[in-house]
Amino acid sequence: MLDIADELNRWCAEGRDFAVATVVGVTGSAPRRPGAALAVDAAGEAVGSVSGGCVEGAVYELCQEALESGTARCERFGYSDEDAFAVGLTCGGVIDILVTPLRAGTAARAVAESALAAAASGGPGEATALARVVKGPSGMLGAALHVGPDGRVEGTLGGHPALDATAAGETRALLDAGRTATIEIGEEGSRCGRPVELLVESSVPPPRMLVFGAIDFAAALARAGKFLGYRVTVCDARPVFATPGRFPEADEIVVDWPHRYLESQSQSPSAGLDGRTVVCVLTHDTKFDVPLLERALRMPLAYVGAMGSRRTHLDRLARLREAGLTEGELSVLRSPIGLDLGARTPEETALSIAAEIVATRHGGTGVPLTGAHTPIHHEPSPGPSPGDPVTTGGV
Structure with a gap:
């Protein structure tokens, strides 16, 4: 969601109600990574993308439904012979999408507004992160925590108090590394108990x-x-x-x-x-x-x-x-x-x-994809590796 912070921050300032669909998991080949988002407002205007076109229509409708019902939901889209050219990813991958309504005046909206404002400012020192529940106990789906540039935490995941503290610590660690990733925490804030899966989106100033x-x-x-x-x-x-x-x-x-x-x-x-x-x-x-x-x-x-x-x-x-x-x-x-x-x-x-x-x-090779057997989409590394071998040429 933070990847379209500029537009959504403007929507918040204008008082628009909207729903956001966010990629929270990817398996196999898919055009967008976790954190990519599509948002739809009450008038039907859309910004962003979750799949480069494969499932945008279906996700658009899910956003409209979530905005009407006020309920968050998670949906999976993947390739099959039956739905390859209907609703699915013809590239062969599978993506999980979290759809969250963000209506004005709700707790979820207040947390989102704070995160979007920090991400949209984009200035030095304005690193910010948003953690949201993508899998967990009933009623927690879409619940969010915002860790601001000053380290302040806003929001609650709605479970055990220790869960918020652990989630905030894990979110700060990913923010320090400038990473967006999913993490798993026990529902009482430990590594034990029923798991709660979070998507942590980090927004840092441009490199x-x-x-x-x-x-x-x-x-x-x-x-x-x-x-x-x-x-x-x-x-x-x-x-x-x-x-x-x-x-x-x-x-x-x-x-x-x-x-x-x-x-x-x-x-x-x-x-x-x-x-x-x-x-x-x-x-x-x-x-x-x-x-x-x-x-x-x-x-x-x-x-x-x-x-x-x-x-x-x-x-x-x-x-x-x-x-x-x-x-x-x-x-x-x-x-x-x-x-x-x-x-x-x-x-x-x-x-x-x-x-x-x-x-x-x-970590790309620089060779043509035509006829090659290298992956089209490379898994992101935890951090840059300047020493990784890369094909070089003369300019």
């Missing part, structure tokens, strides 16, 4: 993309980064090139030596550099590249890539070894940057780089 080198390729990459949901910074030591007019898509333009800026950001708790941050070095200049990479490759980042020819790459590696970097640290570097798409233009090159970032994030 950062740091693009070093104010060149035309950087402008195209800034657009691609924004499209992927990153907060994009373009940094260059040359003020004549690092201007807002040249990079209208970037969230911020910084005039500074790249290594100095990266170091200042790494020392600032509010800067938002973390294991989701990607660094793209496009400067093509040893005096900028080497000091910058010397620092970036020693930081726990999601992705570090550097543009240049294979000859430039070998020279850069030699200089970084002289600077004291280990082979393990150097193995993190994606250089030449990007996947082998045969890219020529700045836009094509940005696509190549963006593709490698996505592949690194999800």
Whole structure:
């Protein structure tokens, strides 16, 4: 539900009644992951998606029914020969959907409003999480807890008091990791007793993309980064090139030596550099590249890539070894940057780089899906693994 927080926060401000259908479980191949949501208001307007089109019509009707009845329900949609082209997932997967009515003036609505407002603000420090019952004792389905950015807990799951305390602790742990996942707790807050299954949705500020080198390729990459949901910074030591007019898509333009800026950001708790941050070095200049990479490759980042020819790459590696970097640290570097798409233009090159970032994030191989036997949808990992092998090419 928090993935469509902007729209739903607006609906709340306008006083609309609505119901939300949320993916709470996935088995096999399915286009959307847990947390994906479709919402329908009392007038029939819809936002979001739970399946990329496979079961949207049926889920839309479930939302209308839940809004009318005021009762939460859970439904399963899956593939079968009989319903493959009626109501089902023709891709072969199975998804579980929680449908929750959120009428103005109800306790469930108050908890949702608080979570949606925090998620919609999206600013630094505005990490928030929403935990909802997806399986459990009668009457608890859809009950919610909100863990706010300040750690404050709102709402109740309606069972044993210890259940709320344990659920809040588990939710905080997932929020700290920036993860959305299902968890199981005993109905009295322990690991024993009848299980209560919760979906915990985490909403954290957008990850950062740091693009070093104010060149035309950087402008195209800034657009691609924004499209992927990153907060994009373009940094260059040359003020004549690092201007807002040249990079209208970037969230911020910084005039500074790249290594100095990266170091200042790494020392600032509010800067938002973390294991989701990607660094793209496009400067093509040893005096900028080497000091910058010397620092970036020693930081726990999601992705570090550097543009240049294979000859430039070998020279850069030699200089970084002289600077004291280990082979393990150097193995993190994606250089030449990007996947082998045969890219020529700045836009094509940005696509190549963006593709490698996505592949690194999800453990993809970068090979064509046609004729391959690799999974289409990869299971999300608990956190980014910068050292995972990814096919690289020359840009």
